[in-house]
Amino acid sequence: MTSKPVVVIGGGLAGITASVDLADRGHEVVLLESRSRLGGAAGSFERGGVRADTGQHVLLRCYTEYRGLIERMGASSLVSIQDSMDIPVIIEGRPIARLHRGQFGPAPMHLIPAVARYGALTPRERASAIRAARAIRSIDPDDCMTDERTFGEWLRSHGQNDRVIRRLWGLLCVAALNLTPDAASLALAAKVIQTGLLAEVSGGDIGLIQAPLSQVHDDAAARLLAHLGVTVRRGSRVTAVDQSDNGFVVRTRSDEVAARGAVLAIPHQYAARIVPPSAIADPDSWGGLGASPIINTHLRFDRTVTHLPFAAAPESPVQWLFDRTSALGIKTGQYLVTSTSAADSLSSATAQQICTSQYDALAVLLPGVRQAKVLDTFVTREPRATFRQAAGTARLRPQAQTALPGLVLAGAWTATGWPDTMEGAVRSGHVAAEVLCRSASGSLPTNDPTGSSRREAIA
Structure with missing residues (x-):
């Protein structure tokens, strides 16, 4: 009798990772994906002869598991990572400031000169920010009481004024957690800052995929799975x-x-609908995880309007801008994407209103915009880009193991200890495959009697 396969439901990064790990252990795997493509939220679509991305997804050097998956896919050449963290910060009426770590000292001492030279803050504010960074080192992100506090409340209790919060901590928090500091979990904010900025000198170096996202998360992933x-x-x-x-x-x-x-490697709101009643005590509680939106505005110009590959704009509706011209194979003009996180206030705005607002904001930051002709502009919305990573949500994030041996959960919304990021999704896929293979029922031992695995990367 033919053995039954293991079924992975969802072809995002968590589902891809779980499928790879299970296949490595010798299991027959069937991956079911509702869309016509793999990659989940990190994908692309065709528009005007260009493979445009649904959203902007940045990685950090500390994303070790995600980078490992990219390597398995044979797509490492499509990823570029900075030699040293360098974030250009544009504030209206001021020279461009840079949050640049340089090559100074071991972690976490390397962060001191980076903040000390950050021109968006006054010397007094920089000193205050350095003291707060030192205090963040002592926060335990795994403490349930830490998760009950907001990052903004903690920052103010440690002497951070509104401008420091907006121009430094908010810049990092909104990008990483898709929430403002006044709403975001202190535990998750501490995890981001400790892992990305304090644990290792190079942890916060920023990486970008220099190709349409689907070229990696769909094309390369499909080749590996096959x-x-x-x-x-x-x-x-x-x-x-x-x-x-x-x-x-x-x-x-x-x-x-x-x-x-x-x-089950799909978003929590869909997982709650199809999970067997006996598997989870209260899947309705997952509704408390909520969702936070991200809105991306795509603007194609007839000429170059900036030489920055990306930049943060913490006091502008733009928030972040990315030059995707080369990555999308465009030979003339410039293709910019602005990415607005925690975009609840724009949920009812029309695409035309968003495009006009973002264009006007860009023109304030980049004077060359007014001299350029707009060839195309459109909006991509991610209404459920992440779960709402607010204070008090740690208790709602489920473990991979369910009450039914042989049924496990995966996704960046599960209890990974990480924020809802590509790294968190990949880590959840690893955990799900491991839990499934050591299922309490013993019904899923590895099919590989030698204990070897097929972990080679594809060419």
């Missing part, structure tokens, strides 16, 4: 997962798949 023998079924929206006598039945809109184990 190489490992994973069956990928696109356009397969799962409607239910039911427990059977010796496994599970995964039902889609058109058919069903008998499975001996399953990984």
Whole structure:
């Protein structure tokens, strides 16, 4: 009798990672993805002959597991990472400031000169920020009481004024957690700053994918999965997962798949709808995780309007801007994308209103914008870009293991200890595969009797 496969539901980074790990251990894997592409929220689409990205996704050098997945995919050449963290910061009426770590001393001492030279703050404010950075080192991100506090409240209790919060801590927090400091979890903010800025000198070096996102998260991922023998079924929206006598039945809109184990690697609001009632005590509690939106505005100009590859604008509606001209293979003019996180206030705005607002804001920051002709402009919305990483949400994030052996959860919203990032998603996929393979029922031992695995990268 043919053995049943392990079914992975969801082809985002968590599902891709779990599929790779399970295939490495010798399991037959079927990956079901509702969309026509892999990659989840980090994907691309065609517009005007250009493969435009749905959103802007930045990585850090400390994203070790995500970078490892990229290497497995054979796509490392498409990623560029700074030699040293360097964030240009544009504030209206001021010279461009830079948050640049340089090459000074071991961690965390390397951060002192970076902040001390940060021209967006006064000398007194820089000294205050350095003291706060030292205090952040002592925060325990795994303490449940830490998660109950907001980052903004903690910052003010440690002498940070509104301008320091806006121009330094908010710049980092909004980008990493998709929430303002006054709403964001102190635990998650501490995790970001400790891991990215304080633990290792190079941890905060910024990386960008120098290609359309789908070239990595879809094309390269599909090649790796095929190489490992994973069956990928696109356009397969799962409607239910039911427990059977010796496994599970995964039902889609058109058919069903008998499975001996399953990984539920989809966003929490969808996972709650299809998880078996006996698997989770209260999946409705996941609704408390909420969602935070990100809105991206794409503007294509007939000429170059900035030579910055990216920049932060913490006091502008722009927030962050990225030059994607070369990455998208555009030969003339310039293609900029602005990325607005924690974009709840724009949820009811029309695309035209957003485009006009972002263009006007860009023109204030980049004088060359007014002299350029706009060839195309449009908006991409990510209404559920991340779960709402607010104070008090740690208790709502579930572990990978469910009450049903052989059924596990994956996704950046699960209890990874990391924020909702690409790194968190990949780490959750690793954990899900590990938990599934040591399932308490013993029904999913590795199929590889030698204990070896196929961990080679594809060419």
